[in-house]
Amino acid sequence: MAATEDPSGASGAPARPGGTAPAGSGRSWWGWGRTDEALPDSECTALAALLPGLPPDPLPVPDVGELTLAPPRVRPPGALAHLVSDGPADRASHTYGKAYRDVVRALHGDMTPAPDLVAHPRSEADLVDLLDWAGTADVAVIPYGGGSSVTGGVEYRGGDHAGVLSLDLSAMDRVLEVDTRSRAARIQAGVYGPALEDQLREQGGGLTLRHFPQSFEFSTLGGWLATRAGGHYATLHTHIDDLVESMRVVTPAGTSESWRLPGSGAGPSPDRLFLGSEGALGVITEAWMRLQDRPVHKASTAVRFAEFGDAVEAVRAISQAGLHPANCRLLDPGEAALAGAAHDGESVLVLGVESAHHPVDGRLAELRTLARDHGGTVSGSGGDDSGGGDTAVGAWRSAFLRMPYLRDGLARMSAITETFETACTWDRFTELHEAVRTGIGAAVEEVTGSPGLVNCRMTHVYPDGAAPYYTVIATGRRGAEGAMWDEIKSAAMEILATHRATVTHHHAVGRDHRPGYDRQRPEPFALALRAAKSALDPRGILNPGVLMDPPPREVA
Amino acid sequence: MAATEDPSGASGAPARPGGTAPAGSGRSWWGWGRTDEALPDSECTALAALLPGLPPDPLPVPDVGELTLAPPRVRPPGALAHLVSDGPADRASHTYGKAYRDVVRALHGDMTPAPDLVAHPRSEADLVDLLDWAGTADVAVIPYGGGSSVTGGVEYRGGDHAGVLSLDLSAMDRVLEVDTRSRAARIQAGVYGPALEDQLREQGGGLTLRHFPQSFEFSTLGGWLATRAGGHYATLHTHIDDLVESMRVVTPAGTSESWRLPGSGAGPSPDRLFLGSEGALGVITEAWMRLQDRPVHKASTAVRFAEFGDAVEAVRAISQAGLHPANCRLLDPGEAALAGAAHDGESVLVLGVESAHHPVDGRLAELRTLARDHGGTVSGSGGDDSGGGDTAVGAWRSAFLRMPYLRDGLARMSAITETFETACTWDRFTELHEAVRTGIGAAVEEVTGSPGLVNCRMTHVYPDGAAPYYTVIATGRRGAEGAMWDEIKSAAMEILATHRATVTHHHAVGRDHRPGYDRQRPEPFALALRAAKSALDPRGILNPGVLMDPPPREVA
Structure with a gap:
């Protein structure tokens, strides 16, 4: 977050x-x-x-x-x-x-x-x-x-x-x-x-x-x-x-x-x-x-999909068409419902284009066509404004900013509520997504004794892949919330590593992602990084424990 | 090259x-x-x-x-x-x-x-x-x-x-x-x-x-x-x-x-x-x-400018307009003449757009408008072909591929004929360009005793700067050609370093660019790079001398 x-x-x-x-x-x-x-x-x-x-x-x-x-x-x-x-x-x-x-x-x-x-x-x-x-x-x-x-x-x-x-x-x-x-x-x-x-x-x-x-x-x-x-x-x-x-x-x-x-x-x-x-x-x-x-030209639209898989294919087509939307955010049914952007099991794709130089209506029209070609229903659009032309766009945006505060409220109620994010190439996306839904669902049940929510949105997309972002919400036991999440997170890192999906797309490694990162990082690069660390920080004082174990220190 | x-x-x-x-x-x-x-x-x-x-x-x-x-x-x-x-x-x-x-x-x-x-x-x-x-x-x-x-x-x-x-x-x-x-x-x-x-x-x-x-x-x-x-x-x-x-x-x-x-x-x-x-x-x-x-949609055009400075401003405007031309190559008068793309002291800007998905005529029209707004004369265009609609485009392209062979022919005649390239931000471009023209012109006269050619083209451009590419042609003395060029090259590296323009945009450092690179590279990064080298290549066998002096070696 x-x-x-x-x-x-x-x-x-x-x-x-x-x-x-x-x-x-x-x-x-x-x-x-x-x-x-x-x-x-x-x-x-x-x-x-x-x-x-x-x-x-x-x-x-x-x-x-x-x-x-x-x-x-x-x-x-x-x-x-x-x-x-x-x-x-x-x-x-x-x-x-x-x-x-x-x-x-x-x-x-x-x-x-x-x-x-x-x-x-x-x-x-x-x-x-x-x-x-x-x-x-x-x-x-x-x-x-x-x-x-x-x-x-x-x-x-x-x-x-x-x-x-x-x-x-x-x-x-x-x-x-x-x-x-x-x-x-x-x-x-x-x-x-x-x-x-x-x-x-x-x-x-x-x-x-x-x-x-x-x-x-x-x-x-x-x-x-x-x-x-x-x-x-x-x-x-x-x-x-x-x-x-x-x-x-x-x-x-x-x-x-x-x-x-x-x-x-x-x-x-x-x-x-x-x-x-x-x-x-x-x-x-x-x-x-x-x-x-x-930017002075801006336009956005929301597209609904009955099938998440169709929406994913639409996003892949859009990412490979060279249209460069500024926003291309896919909410799965759970995420869309949580954001108040949809209530009927549909997925929602929020698309936005912007330019400081050229009208963007043509690009938006091309994006809508691509989305429709993949089974999407374009439910409205807002040109040259904040996207207010579609309530789904507005709902998502408000929820997005409110979400961390909501998480803290849930935390105070001892709910387990956290996110993790990753990225992988398109050829592996469906398999990874299924593994996460199934595997994290099972982990939540095992750890908490009851089912939880595992929602997905895509935050950033590339011609060669996508960055899915998962939200997990489950029932915690007061006093054990952190340890329960750690178990679920550990299952998540295992699934990501098995599918060679990055341990983090943009949340960084820190200390919590070390187990996944240590598997992901090529060992010769680890050698080089440790050597660089020793050269620049010979006394080992700089943020010890992120990215790598502290190398042996010269203590004065 | x-x-x-x-x-x-x-x-x-x-x-x-x-x-x-x-x-x-x-x-x-x-x-x-x-x-x-x-x-x-x-x-x-x-x-x-x-x-x-x-x-x-x-x-x-x-x-x-x-x-x-x-x-x-x-x-x-x-x-x-x-x-x-x-x-x-x-x-x-x-x-x-x-x-x-x-x-x-x-x-x-x-x-x-x-x-x-x-x-x-x-x-x-x-x-x-x-x-x-x-x-x-x-x-x-x-x-x-x-x-x-x-x-x-x-x-x-x-x-x-x-x-x-x-x-x-x-x-x-x-x-x-x-x-x-x-x-x-x-x-x-x-x-x-x-x-x-x-x-x-x-x-x-x-x-x-x-x-x-x-x-x-x-x-x-x-x-x-x-x-x-x-x-x-x-x-x-x-x-x-x-x-x-x-x-x-x-x-x-x-x-x-x-x-x-x-x-x-x-x-x-x-x-x-x-x-x-x-x-x-x-x-x-x-x-x-x-x-x-x-790409299935392709179009190109050539634009002539009476003043090189106007052409530079056109390129800057194009680079900052988000139009992403595939080709945006500016030839100064000397370079244009050498390529047979112009003979009258004009500069030539070759623009090309391409897409696998969308017609590109609109983008080309916007590029031509920007070029005209900066004093350019659009002399023709070729849509959806190899650019043959304009002879300047074709002339440049043939000359471009022939150039290394021509260089070798000149080398056999003991002419000094070489290129160097760099990149800098827009705020420094004009000053750098003048310094290169003047400084290399003077170095050529000093080293060879007579004036030579110092031509410029821009090969890659960015919203925040450009990569100029210089060609030097001068009279050499048989048997001393290499040493003479080394003196001129040394002057070039000095000028680039003074203006904090990179020692190379895409030719690499190798051994010849070490003097400039050693000044450009931040010293802590040099420490890190040497440490990485020692960790990955402890015996110092890999391409010794490029990028850095060989570190002390473990000899078996």
Whole structure:
């Protein structure tokens, strides 16, 4: 639920434009997003009707002041003291990401992995000083991004470091420079999505990054880059990787800055080594990002299919026709019903096209024709607006943004409610999908004793395959929710690996995906990656445990 | 001149369809391509009129049987003998790539860097055995690809290995599997361009790789991947990197195989580490490549501009308009004249669009409008054909394919004639272009004592920048041609580095580009790359000297 998906459909506008960085007050320390958006107790209680066997009352949300946090084991030198906090609220809110298992542990008041300290550097020089100190003091450094990791990417787990520092770059949040000729901007890594787009708007030129993961409000540019986030575009440029012109990365072995280049064939791409490195090789401090003109032509439509298989074939045909829809999101019957986009067992395909330069009606018409050719019923369309012409489009979009809050409400009711996502080539999709539906259905029954929901949507599609995204909702037992989910998740990773489907399309590896990732990653590449880690981070302080086991460390 | 550019313009067909792998007989051992395409002596002599001060007669082409080759210093074990040749013709033809300085040295009979042996493995198992032996015998292994490197990528230079083995994978030349649902094929790395497309045609499905570098006939899939070749598409998917689904790479530390995935966010991309690794980290043996439907709608046009600057602005507008032309090639006045596409000081922009699914007339009309808006004169167009509707398009295309043979003819006349290419963002293009024209013009005068030609074309363009490609033609002194070019090339690398323009957009780094590459590559990435090299190739046998200095070796 972290770095994923487009809240704006074809509308082109972020979901809540005008918002600014949500760091600090207003953010939930235990759950998704903003405290004022969380479900009140009464709405949580009402959710009990969704699943059999849930307790009647929600878990209370602990008061952050009453949490038990171990005393900090390390202290920064005086010169760095002004950058570092050991306040309980700061430490508590930087203990976990926002995975279901994180939320559940927080609700149960389990603060075991809390960092000793939270650092808020204001400049790259601050960051270099912090890393220097951490290296000499054997302090693990965990880049926090916006804290929206759903894969254990920001949580210290195990290891024997003398201390743990959570690194929060949210004070480094400026768009530093805009090059309108090349349509690119130099942007600091700590900026949250809304503030980034606000600054681009203020600086003129009509440019936008157009990267709208579901976490848009609560994640940062640096987090997107470090985790290869999936963005706005359902086709063509689906990952933020393609929007990167150059990056600056501070490593314990020095600062890496690639040249701003539109394209290059000079050796393996330096940026591609740091993209997806999840803070294990260095800390991304800024990047030149490719921008787009703001689209002025937009249109969207929803198509209904009686058979999910027909809808999949329609999506495959669309992905291979070179039409490049900005949105091409398929909801299976369960997902469509959950979103309120359909109630009759139909699947819904939401299609959106946009352009800053050309009318898009022709492309939308071609998309509708392809969808109809595969058995779809086009139920309406909205041209040049936010897609309001079709209620299914609107329903899906509202539900999409509301979903993480709903998940937290369900979590408080001790329902198991989590997602996982993957990607595979088209030749394997049907078999994989059946295996997931059957296998996860069975795992849910085995773990919980009753059936649950296993829904699917496709978030990003490619000419050669698709990225399905699964939602699991099941009855949990209070106090055992996390362990129950872990068992189901383990079954999911086993199924994905058996079908050679990626352990993650855009949620990153973190620590939770290590078992699947270790099977997926070619062993010689693992050797190379470990060697690169040892060269750049010889003391092993950078986000130990993500991507790989900590290599042997040089302790000063 | 190696991995670059589209010989087919918008025509979609390779220049010489139906050709098969040109390995073996018919290939020139000293110059580009096929012996029967080389300029006869009389045509070489006629070229003397082009530049002042050239000798009246061409350098003779040495008889390969009369070359002086040092005796091989190593011998393979008996079990591998059938895979290895020490024949003088085989060794001579695997001594150099096809850079100007390579051709000149060959013409002067300088075979100093000749490999001791040439290996022709027939399978991955053969290759593993060869690498095992090379590791124990301290033999450097140089993957040859198709031998079309123009950057010293296939030439052993310096170093103290006990022997040198050139590795020719041309016996591993099969399309092994085609997945028409996902539009992808598993292809062995040793296949040459024409044979690859022939096999795809034979296997049905109407699919094509559509990667047509200028070297198409004389380069292999493995070479394209190892050097991040620039291909058919002037926009969008310009590098072969984007066409890769997964790769198999044999390294001394084991074989790496990535999963076939349409997209993934699981850690840094394994493929992106091997793409551009130029044989220094492993030997690519096969890849799953993304294919396209064969285009059935094609159209092209030529646009003339009185001012090169206006043409550049037109290209920038086109690159940022989301129209994705397959061809968008700008020839400056000198280049246009050389190609016979214009004779009056005008620049020529060749535009081509293609689609397997939709008529392209509308897109071509939009492109022509944009070109006209920037001062261009549309001189004709050819719809749904090979662009024959405009003589400038046809003239450019013929000249493009003939150019390497012309270069060799000029080389025999002791003219200096070479190219270099780069890329930069739009904000820096004009300044860079002026610096190259002025600086290289001055370097040519200083080195040769008389003015030369410095022409420019743009081969690939991006929303945020462009890849200009420069041709230099000047008067050389017989016997000093190579050294003279090296001086000019050194000035070029200095200018590129000063402007932070990449040392290569698609010709690769090899050994010749090391000075520029070493300045361009961020030092922490260099540390990581060297560490990866040591982990995968601990004995330092793989293409020593490309990308980096050989790290300290474990010698058995």
